[in-house]
Amino acid sequence: MAxxxxxxxxxxxxxxxxxxxxxxxxxxxxxxxxxxxxHTPLMTELAPGxxxxxRNDGAEEEIYYVTGGFLEVQxxxxxxxxxxxxxxxxxxxxxxxEARKEALKSLNxxxxxxxxxxxxxxxxxxxxxxxxxxxxxxxxxxx
Amino acid sequence: MAAAKEIRTQIGSxxxxxxxxxxxxxxxxxxxxxxxxxxxxxxxxxxxxxxVVGHIAKANPEYRHDYxxxxxxxxxxxxxxxxxxxxxxxxxVNLFKAVVKDAKQWRDKGVEVDFVAIGSKAGAFFRNxxxxxxxxxxxxxxxxxxxxxIGSVKVMLDAFDEGDLDRLYVVNxxxxxxxxxxxxxRQLIPLVAPPKDDDDEQARxxxxxxxxxxxxxxxxxKLLVRYVESQVxxxxxxxAACEQAARMIAMKSATDNAGDLIDDLQLVxxxxxxASITQEISEIVSGAAAV
Numbered sequence: 001m002a003x004x005x006x007x008x009x010x011x012x013x014x015x016x017x018x019x020x021x022x023x024x025x026x027x028x029x030x031x032x033x034x035x036x037x038x039h040t041p042l043m044t045e046l047a048p049g050x051x052x053x054x055r056n057d058g059a060e061e062e063i064y065y066v067t068g069g070f071l072e073v074q075x076x077x078x079x080x081x082x083x084x085x086x087x088x089x090x091x092x093x094x095x096x097x098e099a100r101k102e103a104l105k106s107l108n109x110x111x112x113x114x115x116x117x118x119x120x121x122x123x124x125x126x127x128x129x130x131x132x133x134x135x136x137x138x139x140x141x142x143x
Numbered sequence: 144m145a146a147a148k149e150i151r152t153q154i155g156s157x158x159x160x161x162x163x164x165x166x167x168x169x170x171x172x173x174x175x176x177x178x179x180x181x182x183x184x185x186x187x188x189x190x191x192x193x194x195v196v197g198h199i200a201k202a203n204p205e206y207r208h209d210y211x212x213x214x215x216x217x218x219x220x221x222x223x224x225x226x227x228x229x230x231x232x233x234x235x236v237n238l239f240k241a242v243v244k245d246a247k248q249w250r251d252k253g254v255e256v257d258f259v260a261i262g263s264k265a266g267a268f269f270r271n272x273x274x275x276x277x278x279x280x281x282x283x284x285x286x287x288x289x290x291x292x293i294g295s296v297k298v299m300l301d302a303f304d305e306g307d308l309d310r311l312y313v314v315n316x317x318x319x320x321x322x323x324x325x326x327x328x329r330q331l332i333p334l335v336a337p338p339k340d341d342d343d344e345q346a347r348x349x350x351x352x353x354x355x356x357x358x359x360x361x362x363x364x365k366l367l368v369r370y371v372e373s374q375v376x377x378x379x380x381x382x383a384a385c386e387q388a389a390r391m392i393a394m395k396s397a398t399d400n401a402g403d404l405i406d407d408l409q410l411v412x413x414x415x416x417x418a419s420i421t422q423e424i425s426e427i428v429s430g431a432a433a434v
Contacts, residue, residue, distance in 0.1 A: 015187035
């Protein structure tokens with residue numbers, strides 16, 4: 001059994017990553033999931049959150065942040081159709097923290113249903129960004 | 144001398160036209176580059192989602208979404224993507240010809256045809272052509288956004304969901320290269336499985352299915368709508384690149400033609416001028432001889 005598989009990550013704007021990897025860890029709507037080579041076909045929706053890929057015998061790790069999308073697993077191919085994706089390095093922690101506070105505040109004030117759903121979505125996104133950054137920090141701490 | 148003067152004003156007016164067409168050519172060339180960038184930027188997503196949907200079409204799922212079931216065809220829909228502006232050579236005309244030809248085949252079988260027009264040229268054409276125009280969208284500008292298209296796509300998808308439409312096509316110009324744009328009609332739903340020899344066809348059980356998270360219905364509902372939207376969006380940006388390329392070529396040949404016309408007229412003008420000078424001289428000479 002080959003110990004790597006092809007992975008394609010695309011966002012609506014561009015192709016983010018394409019190459020052979022050993023493992024991918026994504027945030028599905030029903031929880032995080034890790035995919036190893038030879039996984040059974042799977043299709044899931046992604047929640048906002050980190051997307052971690054491991055390659056070169058675990059020597060290289062990369063983290064991306066996606067705002068949602070779909071993940072498709074074929075025996076030797078994983079496709080990620082992200083709504084938008086950025087490298088975790090490009091995330092701004094201060095801004096994410098600010099957005100989280102802002103969303104919490106508008107959640108507490110809660111004027112209408114529309115505001116409520118939007119604020120929840122914004123909160124989820126901000127928290128997911130912070131989670132991504134946290135993972136990134138832990139990863140660089142390990143080195 | 145009257146004829147010569149007329150020719151001179153004609154040459155002047157052609158020169159002005161030539162200035163305009165060559166300016167338009169340059170504008171189109173620079174816009175084309177941007178439009179092409181936009182097209183290539185969104186291409187990976189469109190290609191990847193098409194691949195994924197191709198896998199779904201080949202799979203043997205427990206839940207069959209409406210978009211995966213072939214129905215008896217009583218009514219088909221076309222989303223026709225055209226440009227907003229003219230002066231792009233045969234770009235739109237060729238496209239409409241392709242649609243009309245395709246639609247005629249259905250009509251001969253007694254199948255009704257509906258249209259959604261994107262771009263004002265398609266809107267104008269199908270209002271005259273007499274098809275059933277469900278929706279028209281124009282004024283997308285040079286940088287079309289996916290959210291501007293959702294409305295028109297939804298009209299078609301709703302019609303499909305309610306069983307009014309049994310097939311949906313998208314029609315746009317395919318960007319082959321700067322010189323060539325090819326009108327293409329592509330079936331969106333029901334989903335078409337890619338040909339067998341395509342990509343990694345490996346030994347796997349004849350009937351396989353995905354694991355779905357959350358459940359198949361919720362997931363496929365979202366994914367397939369996203370699929371259609373992304374394909375229509377891709378069609379629009381690709382058509383925009385085609386429009387600029389076609390305009391560039393059309394304006395280039397217009398500028399060249401104007402140049403040829405000026406050369407010809409210049410020759411006629413010189414001849415007329417020389418003839419009139421010769422005539423004047425002979426008049427003077429014969430006048431002098433008479434005295």
